[in-house]
Amino acid sequence: MSRPKSMIPVGNRPILEYIVEALVSNGVKDIIMVVGYRKDTIMLHFQDGKRFGASIEYVVQDKPLGTAHALALAGPLLDGKPFITVAGDNMIDSRLIADLLEKRNGLTMVVAESDNPSKYGVVEIEGDRIVGLVEKPECMIGNIINTGIYHFPYQMIEMFMSQTFGKELGITQLLSKAIPEMDMRVVKSKGQWNDAVYPWDLVNVNAQALDDISQGIMGTVEPGVTLKGPVNVGAGTRIRSGCYIEGPVTIGEGCDIGPNVVIHPSTSIGNGVQIEPFSYIAHCLIMSNVIIGSHSHISRSVIGDGVRSKAGLFIPSDSCIVRADREVFQLFDVGAHVGQDTVIGSRVVISPGTVVGAGCRINDGVRVSGNLENKCVVV
Amino acid sequence: MAVDILLDGLKRLEYRGYDSVGVAIASEGLKVFKDKGEMSKIEPLIPRWNGQMGIGHTRWATCGRPSKENAHPFVDCTGRIALVHNGIIENHLELRKQLEEEGHTFTSETDTEVLVHLMEHYYDGDAHATLRAALSRVKGSYAVAAMVEGDGHIVVARKENPLVIGVGVGENMVASDVTAVLGLTNKVVYIQEGESAIVSADGISIFDAQGSTVDRQPTPITWTVEDAEKGGFEHFMLKEIYEQPAAIHNSLLGSLDEIYAGAVIPDIDVSSVKLVACGTSYHAAMVGKYVIEDLARLPTTVELASEYRYSPGTGECPFTVLLTQSGETADTLAAAREARRRGCRTLAVTNVVGSTISREVDHVFYTNAGPEIGVAATKTFTTQLIAMYLLGLRLGAMRQTIDRTKVRHLSTELRSMPRYVSGVLDRASQIEEVVEMLVDARDIFYLGRNINYPTMLEGALKLKEISYIHAEGYAAGELKHGPLALLDASTPVVAACVNDHTREKMLGNISEVAARDSPVLGIGVEGDRELAAITDAMIGVPRVPPILSPVPLTVVLQLIAYYVAKKKGCSIDKPRNLAKSVTVE
Secondary structure, three states: OOOOOOEEEEEEHHHHHHHHHHHHHHOOOOOEEEEEOOOHHHHHHHHOHHHHEEEEEEEEEEEEEHHHHHHHHHHOOOOOEEOOOEEOEEEEEHHHHHHHHHHOOOOOEEEEOOOOOOOOOEEEEEEOOEEEEEOOOOOOOOOOEEEEEEEOOHHHHHHOOOOOOOOOOHHHHHHHHHHHHHHOOEEEEEOOOOOOOOOOHHHHHHHHHOOOOEEEEEEEOOOOOOEOOOEEEEEEEEEEEOOEEEEOEEEEOOEEEOOEEEOOOEEEEEOHHHEOOOEEOOOEEEEEEEEEEOOOOEEOOEEEEOOOOOOOEEEEOOEEEEEHHHHHHHHEEOOOOEOOOOEEOOEEEEEOOOEEOOEEOOOOEEEOOOOOOOEEEEE | HHHHHHHHHHHHHHHHHHOOOEEEEEOOOEEEEEOOHHHHHHHHHHOOOOOOOOEEEEOOOOOOOOOOOOOOEEOOOOOEEEEEEEEOOOHHHHHHHHHHHHHOOOOOOOOOHHHHHHHHOOOOOHHHHHHHHOOOOOOOEEEEEEEEOOOOOEEEEEEEEOOEEEEOOOOEEOOOOOOHHHHOOOOEEEEEOEEEEEEOOOEEEEEEEOEEEOOOOOOOOOOOHHOOOOOOOHHHHHHHHHHHHHHHHHHOOOOHHHHHHHOOOOOOOOOHHHHHHHHHHHHHHHHHHHHHHHHOOOOEEEEEEEHHHOOOOOOOOEEEEEEEEEOOOHHHHHHHHHHHHOOOOEEEOOOOOOOHHHHHOEEEEEEOOOOOOOOOHHHHHHHHHHHHHHHHHHHHHHOOOOOOOHHHHHHHHHHHHHHHHHHHHHHHHHHHHHOOHHHOEEEEEEEEEOOOHHHHHHHHHHHHHHHOOEEEEEEHHHHHHHHHOOOOOOOOOEEEEEEOOHHHHHHHHHHHHHHOOEEEEEEEEEEOOOHHOOOOOOEEEEEOHHOOOHHHHHHHHHHHHHHHHHHHOOOOOOOOOOOOOOOOO
C-alpha cells in the first residue's frame, strides 16, 4: 500500500486527521507521531501541525518492532509530562478523549464492549480497577476490550524505555505482565472508537464521517445536474450535465464525473477521479486517481487509489457469508474491496464480500468472488 | 527585535546564496556584523542588538571572492549609510576610480561598494533622492536596500532583480523573495522594473522611474510558511521529491479544462515553436520539443536563453515559449525581451505568480508547484513537463493533428500521473539499495533515446549538482561516436528503456555497454524481463504511454541522485557554488 492505514481517507480526510482534531479540541496540542512505512505521506499532510492548531514532532520507527518500541522511541521527547497514547489508525472522536482526561488519577485505559472480543485484548476488572489483561483469548472470558488508548503518568515511560527490543512487542503484552501490581483504572466512554479492521467496516466509518458535512461547490457544475442534500465538489472538478447526486457526498479536486452519473449517499470520492457516463455509485469510498468505466454499478464498496476499470464493472451489494482471519462473518449488506492499482477489464462482476488485493489484473468478462491476493491475474 | 526577523528571513533565503552573511541594525547609530560562511555558523556570533530597523544579506559571490570584507552590508566612509545589493554594477571600476580620487576609502573587492560611496557623495539629508541620484550613475542590474543613521525608513530600488515588500501590521518588510516574509504576513507588494520605494514601520511609498508616486494594492500570497519548512524531512530536496504527486495534481488542476477552452493560449496561427530556457528548465524544454513535434507536428527548436539573446534573428517569428521556475532568471528575462523585440508571440512557463517574466510576455502558464527551497530543482521540473504536455495537447487540438480520442486518452493518463509518481515513490527503498553501485564511481554515463534523451540529461545534471560525481547524459545512438571509448568496469551506466519505438535499439545499446564490462543500472517498465536480463540491476516504473514516461523516470533519477549524495555525505540542499535562481547574467 502506498498509504499507511492511518492515511486512509474517510470523508476525504485521513483517519489520523480525526484523531488530531479530537486531541486538539481537548487542548492536547503537543503531539508526537511515531511514523514508519511511507512516513512522507503523514509528514506532508500534517507538517508541523500548525494548520491543525497543534505542534507535531515526528519520530521514525525504522523496523516494525511493535507499539511498545514506538513508545520507547517517543520517550525522550516527552519532557517529563504525562501522556496519552492512541493508535494512528483508529477512528475516535473528541468525546472519548474528553472522558479519558476527566479521570485524573493518571493511569487509565479506555475500554469498549465488543461482540468479537477474541480479536482484542480482553480486560478483567474489579470495580473500575483492571486486574487482568489477556491478549486475543481463545475462550470467552468477557466482552470488555482494550482500545489501546491510555493515559500514562510520565514515570511509566521508563518501563518502556528500559526494554531491549529484539522482536515485535506491543504495549499490551508488556502491560499484561505488570498489570496485577499496577493501579490502572478503566474509562468507559460513550465516544466513538472504531478500529476498522475489516474492509466492510470502512464504508460505514466513511458514512459516519460524512454525516456532518455541509454543501460546498468549488468546481464546475454544468447545467442540468441535480444536487440534493449536502454535496461537496472540490476545485477543478467538473460535474457534467445529467448527473444526479444525492448527499451526503464529497468529491475531491480535479475529477471528471459524467455525463449522466448517479451518486447516492453516503459516498466519498478522492482527487483526480474519472467516472464515465451512465454509472451508478452508492455508499462507497472511492480513493484518488480512480477511473470507473461507463455503465458501471458499484454499491457499498471500497475502491483503492489508482484502480481503473473499463466499461461495465458490477459490484452489487448483498448479504453474504465471508471468511476472514479464520473466522466466518455473516454480513448483512456489503459490496467489495478493490485494492490499489488494480486494473479491471470490461463486463467484470465482483461478488459481495470479495476482497481484491493490490495490483491485480482482471480480464474482460470475468466473475470474481472470494479473496484475491496482491498482484493476481484473473483470466 | 529587527535582528531576529532579519535572521529568520535570511535563513529562508539561503537557497539564493550562502557564502557569507551580514546584517546592519539601526540601534544608537548603525551596528554592522558580517562574516564569511553559512548562516548556521555565523548566526550564533551575531550580537542581538536592540533595534527596530535593519537590513541583511546572504551572498552568492559574483564580483569578489567570498570573504568577510566582501560580505554585505557595506557602509560609507562616515559609517552613517548602510546598503545591501543583489545584481551587478557593470561600470564599477570606472566609478570606483573616480570615488577613490575624491578621497573615498574602499574596503572590499566588490562592485556593490561603489553604491554606498556614491550615496555618501550625493547625500543631502533625503535618502530616497540620494539613492536615486546614485543609481542614475550606474550601469547594470540591482535590487538595493539602504538606510541612513537617524532615518526611520529604508529606501529600496530595483532594476532587473526581484524585490518585494511584505505588508505587515505596524511593520513592513523588504525582501528579494516572498519566502523571506512568509510567516510574518500574507500580503506583498511587488516592486516593478525601474521603481523605487520608501519603507517604514507604518507606511510604504512607491515611485516610478520618473519619481512620481505609484498607487499599488498588496497581492495576497497563498504559499504558507509550512511550505518553506522541512516538516520532519531530512532535506528539502527529499520533501520536494515526495511533494510531486500533490504538485502535479495542483499543476493540472483546472488547467486540463482551461487549456482546451483556450484560457491560457488563445486560437492563434502558429507555424513553428521555439523553446528558450536555462539549466533544468532547458531539459524540460527539450522534452517539450519531442512532445510538441509529436502531438502538434510543429517544427520546434530549443535554445539556451544565454545563447538565444545574443543570436541573430532569422526573420522567422516562431511562437516563443520561455521556461523559468523563478520567473526572475536574468538570461531568460533578457531572452523574453529579445523575443518581443523580434515581434514573436511569447508564453512564459513559470512557478511564481507575479514574477517579473509574467509582465514581459503575452501569455503565462503557472505551474503551481509551490515554493521550492532545495537548490536542485525537482517538483518544479516535473510540473514544467506537465506544462509541456498541456501545451502540446492544446496546439495539437488546435491544429487538429490529434483526434479527440487521443486527447481524451492522454488527459486521462495525465490525471492519473500523481498516482504513477506515487508508485515510483513506493520504490524509494529499492532505489536506495541499488545506488550502491554508483556511489564510488568517478564518472557515470546516463543513456536514453528519443524523449528520454533529455530525461537522462536531467538525471545526469541532478547527480552532478548534488553528489559532485561527473555524470554525462548521452543520446544512446551517439555512444558509438565517442563515449564507448571511455567505458570500462569502473564506469557505471544508467540507461532508460521504455516500451516505445526505440526500445529494440536501446536494448542493443545496453548490450554494447554491458559488453565493455560497465555495470548497468536499467530503468524501465516494471516487469520488463528482457531489460532485467541484460542489466546488472533494474528499477521498474509503472507503465504509462511512452510520451509521458519522462515524468516517472525523472522521479527515479531524482531519488538516485539524492541517495548517492546522501551516501557520500554531501550538502544536499546547498551544493557548493550553486544558487537557486540566478539573477545575474
